[in-house]
Amino acid sequence: MKAKNTGDQHVPKSSPIPIGSGSGMAWVSSGKIIVRNPQEGASKATITTCKEIQLLINSLPVSDSVEVSQEDHLETIPLSYTDQGFIKVQLSPDRMSAFLEIKNECLKSYELIDCPPSTNLVLQARQTKQRIFRETKDTIINLLNQNHISFGIDLQALEDIITQQLEGLLLVAQGLAPGETIDDDVELLFEHKIDSDLSNALDTIDFKEMHSIPSVNAGETLAQKIIGKEGTPGTTVTNQIYKAREAKRITLLAGPGVEIVDNGLRAIANIEGLPRVQKSHNNWTISVDPVLNLSGDVDVKTGNIRFKGNVNIMGSVETDMNVSASGNITISNIVTRCKITAGGNVTIKGNIVNSEIISGGFIVICNAIKPLLSELLKTLEDLLISANLMLEKLPTNNKILFGNILMLLIEKKFTNFGTIIDKVSKKLKEVDLKLLGTYGTLLEKALVNLTGINILNFKSSLEYQALLTDLNNFYYYIESQVTSRSEIHIKVALNSVIKSSGDVIVTGGCFNTHILAEGSVHIDGIVRGGIIQAHDDIFIQQIGSEMGTKSVVIGSKDKKIKINQAFDGVTIKIGNMSRIIDRTMKNIVVLLDEDGYLQINSF
Template sequence: MKKVYEESSLEKCIKKACEEFSVNTEQLKFKVLDEKKYLFRKRVTVEIEFPDDIKVEGSKQDEENEEAENNNENLIIDENDGIVKIVDGKIVVKNPKENGSPASIAVSDSIKVLIDGEQVRGKKEVFEESKIEIFFEETKAQRQLKISLSDDAMEAYATIIYKPENIYKLKDISETTMAVLKAEVIKRNSPPRYNIEELKQELSNNNVVYGIIEENLKSCVENPCKNFVVARGQQVENGKNDFVEIKFNTDEDLKKLKEDKVGNIDFKSIGSVAAVEKGDLIGEIHSGDEGKDGCDVNGRIKKHKPGKKLKIKIGEGCTSSENLIFAAIAGKPCIKNNAFYVYPIHEVRSDVDLKTGNIKFMGDIIIYGSVKEGMKVECGNSLAIEKDVERANIRSNGDINVKGNVIAAEIFAGGEDVSKLKTIKDLESFKETLNNLISAVEEIKKFNLLGPDKKDGEIIKILIENKFKTFSRLCINVIADLNSQLNNYEEENLVKLIKTKLIGIAPISIEHHSILYKIVEAVEEKLIGFQNDLSIPVNIKLSYCQDSNVQSSGDVVISGKGEYISNIIANGSIYFMQERSVARGGKLNAKNEIKCRIVGSTAGVSTKLKVEKDGHIWIDEAYQNTVLLVGNREYVLDMPSRGLHAYLDSSGDIIVDKLKL
């Protein structure tokens, strides 16, 4: 059946047809009859063809025919009137008698009727001598096979539609004065069914060559189907990574820090743990698998992602057997940088004072008391102090965990790494300043700014004395840093260059400024050596510190009340964990970020927080006279604020987001 719609767009025509007859868009065929564009609007006329089982209603002529048919049911035929009837699909007409009315027929839109060669629509009178020709809609038997693929080409679907050819005749009607012509189907000629070979050929035409499901092909051709799966590819099986199962229990406090709401803290290594005995299982390596390539229905190979192989090192105090790792000695197990270790443990079950003397041990140390004034503790790995540290010196190559207070003490975590990190920082500043000096010299020479008689050495000395006034102090710092590392590095070359070419009146002896490039190369060589020699960053965790100097090659975590007039330096980040913990006075210096609860006081105590140029500073509450430094940019808070976030924008300016307290 067909019906014509006219709307402002094709989509609206189709939508109206679907809503009117409750059909899907896929069930319709359409043909654009006319499309007109006006200045402010557009009209589209579309002829839409509906499935055979849908009856198109609503045309004016059909309404009239239906009304006439209803009237015929109660019609009383006058004996003088003409009569029409339909017998075996043929129209039989009887002319009226004198003064009678002729019979008539009503033609619906679905039937084409010619009376005496003229097409008739609606109601028309007929007589015995009238030549009536009936034409029904011609529908040929059709079948349709469509193959579609999923977006990833891992499945192929078949849709099969059969449309029969319908043979019509006129529906019989008993004698009446007006007959409404209606078509009825007397025979349906179905198209031939697809066979499996035809379906396979269509799959081949669509380049579907892999994963064909024979059983589904058989089910598909037996009955009409829509988006029926007929081929399925082989899914990619990515490899599984090797992983290590740690068989010893780690400290729960350190685990909680990793998930704390303030931010994720990566300690780089497992912290303090319970001791193990010789022969205890401390780790098991679980092997993954290689994975398997996949293939889509078009036969294209989809590469898998192989699992990562884990390289585990067996360090001191451990042995291995196949995939199992055991403790070779009694002590404290840990894993650092994919290497298992078991360190011997030295336990001090009292205070560290004059009775115990200073403590120096290459493994782990656990002190169950306090470290008293004037005492010194040197630890080769991790150090745990259960109580306080009072005016003492604490140094450790591993993590330091002080559960009590730190008063007027010095605490260094990272061993030689702390001094190496300072050396690296000074060398990087020295290199940057040296490059700026070279650029300034070349610019002066290019434009002859100081006259043609000035030698390179004189230009360099003038620049150091006037533009780069801090350069001499930086040279002295670098020399001191390098001399402190003299046991491991031969510093004579770089130190000699700095002393003989850059300090005091030495620059005057420079004949050509290219010697500065040689110094830059020497600095870069030292930087690479120091950076390659750094160990894994270690962390300091303490409850409270006052008038103390705290330095770590990793993070510094304040778990208790906070800090007061202390100098805290972290090569990672600084975190204040407890609600309402306070940072009041002193300096906090971190590479990555600083997260504080309360900074300063209502009295305006000066507190400095500094991060590098890519770092961030976060503060819940801060008071006036709090100094925020990001890179070389500084911001001084002039009023109490909350929710502070300080950082550098893309142009290098310091941005401080805050709310009034």
């Protein structure tokens, strides 16, 4: 760009020149520099250039402030440069999508900004940008072909890129997706109800854990395998075959009471009982377990129920009666002032009044005795080492019994041995050892042999080591079981205690009841009074009352509490943070934020 000044004819009559000023003036109008000479004896105007504009006066460049007159020949040369663009082809890892990464070429230049008349004009400039798009549809298609992209090119997308001069990462070709692959499946042909969230989380479907316990007859078909198939191949943007994923295959395996027939396609029952399905990777093991079915009530006529397996009670459990089972317990009617302990799950379809319900009872026992058993085993092992060392120092023909050496060491060195035995014995009296099966008998026998003068009955080190081996085997067994989880399904509970090693599901309501769950709690009804506590998430339909019934909800710090309606006076606690609801709130989610503060949000 160039601007010239050759005399007064370049001075517009409307130019805003200060009245009464005799000094020379210079200004910028429509991108041109205009100069007016001073009156006689006055000073000329000066011009100071800027870094974006090169100023030539009479063909000579200037860099500092300089005097000018109308007779001077002025030229301006703006600074300009080009940002180079590029166009690249990008392929998705599966070669099913192709993209153009485009950055357009950009010409950047400057132009003078209009300035009012001044005796010392300081030039100012603004930047201008001009995008340059050099690609055509043919050049883009050639570029794609050079990168072996020939299938699924979107011509409309190319047209939009050219006409709109688009840039960025732009999709220009899409392959043909393969057909859907159908995995093997298993159709279960007996009556069942599955909690889909539970089956996905645990990778195990156990029909002893549902609201109703199904049963099957001998010869009945339990499951039918449906063979899947692989989907049709697709095509990549590079015009190559894209195979569909392989179908996941399932193998039917026979557990106890089941036979697999028809070349692995059908599972049939060999006995009557409870069907069970366990998934492990691609293997489905179908089995049938025996069940204790009681058609009436549990009362003084039946006595307390102790059963190694599952129990199905069609009636009620009456006052002061106890029911325990190593498996699952299902009760169809009410439970009043009694204790129900299941090694597995508990389902009670009637009301619960003044009772204690425990699921995962075996796990509860294991968690209770594991620390004490660990301490006892450590002491017994140290005692064995010390006894063997003492035995080595005795003459080979000595007739001292191993039990005498043990008793001496207990009196002189292991003085806390009796205290440990007492603690273990006391803890075992608090639990139902029948839930431990043969291990319960083993523990009782071991404690008898280790108590008081009975320890003198060990004739040799081998007898003592055999007892220690049995206890170690039991310890390793319970260590493998403590992570198992159970469930409790109930309708209504009043003035009761509910404990579960897993989840608690309530369909009706809880009144002055304490629920303690190692898993989650889900209450579809009302909570009036009591404590609801869980290690996982908690959901409650309604809690508290307009009368301000004291109700407490306790959650874990990394979990959340969801309540559809909470009345004022309800206490909510997560971790070390707690809050009392001071007004009725609906549809709330309570959790700790990243800073550990209690947050109550709407959902």
